[in-house]
Amino acid sequence: MGSFFHRHPRLTPYLLLAPGVAWLVVFFLVPLAFLGYQSLQSGIFPNFEFTWEFSNFSDALSDYREQLFRSFLYAGITTVACLVLAYPLVYWIAFRAGPWRNLFLLFIIAPFFVTYLIRTLAWLNILADEGPVVGLLRAINVLDEDGRLLATTFAVVSGITYNFLPFMALPLYVSLEQIDGRLLEAAKDLYASPAQAFLRVTLPLSAPGIVAGTLLTFIPASGDFINAELLGTPKQQMIGNVIQAKFLESLDYPTAASLSFILMAAILVTLLVYAKIVGAEKLTG
Amino acid sequence: MRLWRFVKRHMLTVYALLVVGYLMLPIVVVILFSFNDPAGRFNYVWQKFTLDNWADWDGVLGLREALITSIEVGLLATLVATVLGVLMALAIVRHGFRGRASANVLVFLPMSTPEIVLGASLLTLFLNMTSVFSLGFWTIFIAHVMFIVSFIVVTVKARLIGFDRHLEEAAMDLGANEWTTFRKITLPLLAPAIFAAALLGFALSIDDFVITYFAAGGEQTFPVFVWGIARVSVPPQVNVVASAIFLVAIGLALANVLWQFRQARVERGARAI
Numbered sequence: 001m002g003s004f005f006h007r008h009p010r011l012t013p014y015l016l017l018a019p020g021v022a023w024l025v026v027f028f029l030v031p032l033a034f035l036g037y038q039s040l041q042s043g044i045f046p047n048f049e050f051t052w053e054f055s056n057f058s059d060a061l062s063d064y065r066e067q068l069f070r071s072f073l074y075a076g077i078t079t080v081a082c083l084v085l086a087y088p089l090v091y092w093i094a095f096r097a098g099p100w101r102n103l104f105l106l107f108i109i110a111p112f113f114v115t116y117l118i119r120t121l122a123w124l125n126i127l128a129d130e131g132p133v134v135g136l137l138r139a140i141n142v143l144d145e146d147g148r149l150l151a152t153t154f155a156v157v158s159g160i161t162y163n164f165l166p167f168m169a170l171p172l173y174v175s176l177e178q179i180d181g182r183l184l185e186a187a188k189d190l191y192a193s194p195a196q197a198f199l200r201v202t203l204p205l206s207a208p209g210i211v212a213g214t215l216l217t218f219i220p221a222s223g224d225f226i227n228a229e230l231l232g233t234p235k236q237q238m239i240g241n242v243i244q245a246k247f248l249e250s251l252d253y254p255t256a257a258s259l260s261f262i263l264m265a266a267i268l269v270t271l272l273v274y275a276k277i278v279g280a281e282k283l284t285g
Numbered sequence: 286m287r288l289w290r291f292v293k294r295h296m297l298t299v300y301a302l303l304v305v306g307y308l309m310l311p312i313v314v315v316i317l318f319s320f321n322d323p324a325g326r327f328n329y330v331w332q333k334f335t336l337d338n339w340a341d342w343d344g345v346l347g348l349r350e351a352l353i354t355s356i357e358v359g360l361l362a363t364l365v366a367t368v369l370g371v372l373m374a375l376a377i378v379r380h381g382f383r384g385r386a387s388a389n390v391l392v393f394l395p396m397s398t399p400e401i402v403l404g405a406s407l408l409t410l411f412l413n414m415t416s417v418f419s420l421g422f423w424t425i426f427i428a429h430v431m432f433i434v435s436f437i438v439v440t441v442k443a444r445l446i447g448f449d450r451h452l453e454e455a456a457m458d459l460g461a462n463e464w465t466t467f468r469k470i471t472l473p474l475l476a477p478a479i480f481a482a483a484l485l486g487f488a489l490s491i492d493d494f495v496i497t498y499f500a501a502g503g504e505q506t507f508p509v510f511v512w513g514i515a516r517v518s519v520p521p522q523v524n525v526v527a528s529a530i531f532l533v534a535i536g537l538a539l540a541n542v543l544w545q546f547r548q549a550r551v552e553r554g555a556r557a558i
Contacts, residue, residue, distance in 0.1 A: 013380035017388055020369035020434055027431040028395050031406035038409045085304050092301035102542050106535070107305050113534035114312050115492050117511045118527040121519055122311035125318060128329045165308065215397065223399025226494065230515065240401045247405055247499070257409060260402045267399070 039257035048253060056258040064242050064259060068266065071238040074157055075222035081161045082168035082217050083210065090169050091202075094176040108169045116163065120230050123159050124150065127231070156236045159227035164220060168213035175209025176202070211278055219267055239263050312531065319524035326518040338521040342529075345522045351510035352526060354422065358506060359490040362429035367483045369430070370437025371475070377438070378445040396435045403432060404499030411500065420502025428500040429493065433486040440485060444478030477545055484537060491530065 042053040061068075093104045111119055126133055127149040137143040149155055179202060187197040225240030239259060246256035292299055318328055322335040343349050377388055395403060407428050411418040418424055452474070456466040494508035501509055507530075511523055 010382070013376040013382040013385075016372040016376035016380075020373040020438070021388065021391060023369060023430060023434065024391050024395065027407065027410070027427055028403070029391075031410040034409040034413055035402075035406040038413075085307070088297055089301045089304040092297050096298065096301075102546075104305065106538060106542065107308060109538070110312060110531075110535065111308055112488060112492065113531045113538075114315055115494075115508055115511065115527050115530065117494055117508050117515065118315055118523065119311045121511075121515060122314040122318075125314050125329055126310065130330050162307070162311065219397055220399060223401045225401065240399070243401055243405060244498075247408065253409065253412075256405060260405045263399060264402055 035257045035260060038253050039261055041254045043254075045251040045253070053254065056254050057262065060255050060258045061262060064239065067237050067239045067242050068262065070236070071222045071240065071263075072266065072270065074153075074160060074238060075218050075224075077157050078160045078164060078221045079168070079214055079218045081157070082165050083213065085161070086165055086169040086172055086213070087210075090173045090176055094173060094179075105173065108166050108173075111162070111166060117226060117230075120159055120163065120226055123155065123162070123231060127155055150231065151233045151236075153232070153236055155231040156227050159231045160221050160224055163224075163227065164217045167216040167220070171212035171216060172206065172209040175206045175212075179205050207278075214274070215271070218270070222267060222270075223263060315524050316528045316531070319521055319528045321521055321524075323521060328519055328521050328524070338525050342522050342525045345514075345520050347505060347510055348507075348522060348526065351505040351507045354425075354504060355491050355507040358422065358425050358429055359487045362426050362433060362490050363483050363486040365426075366430045366433040366437050366486050367479060370434045370482065370486075371441050371479055373434070374438045374441035374445055378442055378448075392435045392438045395432055396439075400432075400493075400495040401499075404428070404496040407431070407496070408499040420500065421504045424500040424502065425497055425504060425506065428496050429490045432493070432496055433489055436489060437482045437486055440482035441475065441478050444475060448474070477541070477548060480544075481541055484541060488534060 037050065038048070039056055040050060040053050041048040042051045042056070043049050089108075093101055093108075097104050114122075125131065128134065129148050129150065134143065134147075134149055137149070138145065138147060143149075183201050183205075184197055187201050192200065222238075223240050225238055225244050228236045228238045228241050239262075243256050243259050243263070246252045246259065318331070319338055320334050320336065321328055321331055322333045322337065324330075324332050373388070373392065376382075377385060377392075407424075411420060411424055418427075453466050453470050456470045457463075461469065491506075492508065493506075494512060497506050498509055498512065505513070507526065511519070514520070514523065
């Protein structure tokens with residue numbers, strides 16, 4: 001075996017790559033092509049026909065504009081909320097937690113160890129009408145007598161925020177942890193106040209982490225349907241809910257497929273705008 | 286006043302601990318409600334403490350089968366994805382070749398595609414080729430390998446980049462061929478990274494709902510089972526299983542942290558000699 005690699009050193013990387021690449025081509029790229037093929041079909045289940053039905057896209061876009069807009073609104077709010085929650089926490093872990101660092105990192109990823117659906121369902125317990133949180137908020141008059149948290153936009157957005165917080169926190173931690181402490185000392189020696197040192201040294205150096213965290217949070221959040229389904233009502237439905245229902249309940253594959261492409265295209269456009277703002281080189285690392 | 290000054294001085298610490306509390310809250314609730322004795326059908330409000338749910342974890346129809354399916358798919362998909370992923374990582378980090386950039390993009394793309402699109406596109410493939418694929422265990426397995434493999438590549442790549450190649454060169458100088466060097470030097474040194482990657486892969490697999498739901502047909506994994514039962518009412522036994530999975534996973538993660546800690550000490554010791 002070794003001698004084969006020895007005789008054909010240029011073939012080695014291709015042989016190593018072949019099985020994995022084959023898997024990704026057959027079960028990732030080819031399915032995307034099938035999805036494109038499906039999105040241009042017309043007819044009713046199970047008799048679909050390929051007819052270059054581009055009106056699927058315009059119809060889907062006009063019928064579900066509201067859900068699409070809502071998905072991106074929720075994903076945007078979620079991303080900002082995750083950044084605001086995660087940055088100080090991760091900063092504290094990287095610079096103040098000392099020997100406890102790894103333990104606190106484990107706290108960050110711990111939610112991953114509870115099945116996604118179940119940690120979302122736990123918010124049903126926490127936000128329940130009879131629960132302590134609603135009780136407290138009613139007592140201090142933040143909520144009305146019969147005000148509730150469940151089945152509201154707040155519940156859905158905070159559910160998504162909770163679920164994707166680790167995706168924001170981990171890349172942030174990686175970029176903050178790499179910062180050379182001597183740079184901060186230098187800033188201090190040059191009479192920078194702590195705030196100035198943070199704004200001029202720490203924050204710019206953690207930018208790659210912010211960019212990576214934003215992508216890792218925003219993309220999955222915009223396609224999510226679990227939080228809207230479990231914690232919201234039809235008024236909080238996102239584009240993911242529509243795709244899921246069209247695919248698995250009403251069996252309207254062409255509309256579901258075109259909506260999937262619309263979602264991907266919308267994400268791509270958002271990323272391009274984002275790249276324009278933060279600079280393309282930061283996006284690709 | 287004193288309290289206020291204390292809070293002000295330690296504002297960052299207080300904030301960080303509050304966020305940690307926020308992260309832990311649902312986990313605590315899940316575990317807590319596995320010990321609840323619900324009054325009616327709904328396990329939403331705390332009634333009273335009981336151990337019955339843990340003793341009778343198997344008391345809900347379909348739960349055991351779903352859990353077994355989850356574990357089987359998880360182990361099998363992780364094994365295959367780890368092998369594929371480690372080989373790909375070795376190729377990408379160790380070799381310069383034409384098409385390397387494309388390989389990187391191919392690995393990156395599934396991670397940056399929303400899960401619902403991954404699931405939907407796989408389902409279209411399966412439905413258009415019913416003669417080859419019938420929805421069930423194996424389609425779930427195929428889907429899981431597909432989305433796990435990228436995470437394995439990324440994890441192992443990170444370790445390979447910081448890899449000291451002198452040890453391999455020393456082995457070759459001492460007459461070991463490439464295969465022996467790989468088996469005796471590279472693989473053992475990579476073992477912690479491979480273990481961590483496999484652990485991540487298994488966690489992703491056992492946790493996945495969206496892609497699995499599309500690929501499952503009538504087959505039920507644990508998350509798919511939970512989804513179905515959540516539309517009626519979630520029995521406390523679901524919390525029991527989730528708590529058990531959590532405790533096992535946390536245990537393994539702690540073991541990995543300790544292992545790496547020891548490994549680092551051994552390496553430091555070796556360097557001192």
